[in-house]
Amino acid sequence: MLRQYELVERVKEYDPDADEAMLNRAYVYTVQKHGTQTRASGDPYFSHPVEVAGLMTDLQLDQETIATALLHDTVEDTLATIDDIEANFGGDVARLVDGVTKLSKIEQMPENERAAENLRKFLLAMSEDIRVLLVKLGDRLHNMRTLHFIKKPEKRQRIARETMDIYAPLAERVGMYEYMREMQMLAFEQLEPEAYETITQRLDQIRQEDGGQVDAIALDMKHALAEAGLTVEVSGREKHPYSIWRKMAERHVSFEQVTDIMAFRIITDNVADCYRAMGVLHTTWQFLPGRFKDYISTPKTNGYRSLHTSLIYGKSMRVEVQIRTREMHQTNEFGLAAHWAYKQGDKPDGQVGWLRDLIEIVDASHDPEELLEHTRMAIYQDRIFAFTPKGALFQLPKGSTAVDFAFAVHTDLGAQTVGAKINGRHMPLRTQLNNGDVVEILKGKNAEPQMSWLGFVVTGKARAAIRRAVRLKERAEVAEIGQKLYDEIASRVPAKIGKKALRAAIARLEMEDEDDLYYAIGSAKIADREVMEALVPGCTEGLADDDAEWLRSGKSLSIRGLTPGVGYKLAECCHPVPGDRIVGIRKPNEGVEVHAIDCHELASGIDTDWLDLSWGKRSRGAVGRLRVTLYDRPGTLAEMAGIFAKNVVNVKSLEQVQLDHPFTTYEVDLEVQDLAHLTRILSALRASDSVAQAERA
Structure with a gap:
């Protein structure tokens, strides 16, 4: 381990004007704060930040980076706070330490969520100052050098996998090949010991x-x-x-x-x-x-x-x-x-343009799995070179297509892509590019990303942008259904609803705007009764069960043939509704599962107790599932929503399950009175010019 004077001398050798007092304070601070803490190797814990600082001196980095390396674990592993760091070492060092630190609350998250959230914060921090990445890479390299001291093999494997998937590729992307090779070697030894x-x-x-x-x-x-x-x-x-x-x-x-x-x-x-x-x-x-x-x-x-x-x-x-x-x-x-020259304000921004793509991916990613998948794609693939017709050069992963190229040039260009010329010839969008290809993207004003593109694009940026566009389109379509259903709900309250009452209802429901409300209604995230109560407080008191509002009354179904007190649930494989002949399957520790008599699950030879059941008097409000194929053109979703509204049906969920131009297939869960009610809805759908096919799922 480097001694205090040795570390300071190293810095002074390449930076004679370095603040010796600050470096000494940082060294003493980390030793005092980590105190008697030890590492898995048995060494004092403070030996780790000191060694990371030594790695930073090998790279001849500035004094703020050296201080950050010394302090990078104090906030996470000791009682020190970012405010303490700022008070003692200034705002620049505090900001860098904060960028490197993994927040303790993240440790409580599930593994993928924790990894994704760490990665998200890390990417945002290093986009503002690349020194965050340099310290983090030094931190990870030293941890890998001492990884063999950790006793639990599963923990060693997890750390090695994260190093191989994230940190070694990041080292490669900033050109630190020495770090990359050593990290890969040490991780490989843990992940494939026999090889x-x-x-x-x-x-x-x-x-x-x-x-x-x-x-x-x-x-x-x-x-x-x-x-x-x-x-x-x-x-x-x-x-x-x-x-x-x-x-x-x-x-x-x-x-x-x-x-x-x-x-x-x-x-x-x-x-x-x-x-x-x-x-x-x-x-x-x-x-x-x-x-x-x-x-x-x-x-x-x-x-x-x-x-x-x-x-x-x-x-x-x-x-x-x-x-x-x-x-x-x-x-x-x-x-x-x-060639770090930060003290002169010369940030090597041209070297880290790829960070902007990563930040776009962070913004577009919908969940942890997606973020991790896209980031790994963006930072760790062999590259090819392709050119625009004007000679601008773009590097892409091997296997990239014209669509990947379009999104690499600009997200808006990718979204408007309708065709491509590769080396002057019209080629399919899924055509894989070769080194040196000249790619001209053809765009249309009203074009939009297609779900089918996800079947062949390979870059994280393209996948993230396509998924985001598809989600926004689906949200708009669901909100369109929700608006139709809202009109039907509003017609049942004992007052005329104007803009002022609608704004008040949105505030009571703690939503942002009308679009949020329509989306919540269309996606069944909010019950009709809640919407009515928000529009006119008190209006839902005393609603009769047999009124048109039965299906929002919250009354449970009754089923004959069950022992009083026995729990049951309606099977999701067949979605039985009143009017279907039903049987019960008794499952250990799970109560009774109610199936329609023609359910395919019953034909699979279930070896268990069968109960002969029938619907009771309060048999309203069951959920039936339909599979509806619409023509993929403007207004078809709105027409389907209108059919639901006319038939006084509550949409519990709507999911797009297949996109095969010119058709789009949805699975819709509807809360209906009985089989006759569901059959009327099916008949109305089949009679519509917007519907290609409608069946009970």
């Missing part, structure tokens, strides 16, 4: 048997380049086990079939020498077509620049070669951190 052990042993064996072959190849390359008048540095190494394992998995080959397990790096003085060196290698050894990549003229989004090629050395040995300048090498290994 890790096997590959490591094979690499050791090759190392012992090759008699210094890596050094010999590196020397041959250096001699060939020297003869051409180039002064370079050449280094070689075996690829690390995770890289080999991933290649085996992608190509479906064994270890013996992975031929390019050696990689060499050539460092030159300038860019021109990079291309000269490439020419020398390609004329001295045979190169593999299709394996040459020029990331100098076309850098990756994280700023990575290098030439990549693969050669055949000797008769059959494949080796990978990377060629770059010293400046490129420094940037490639440590990314944003390598």
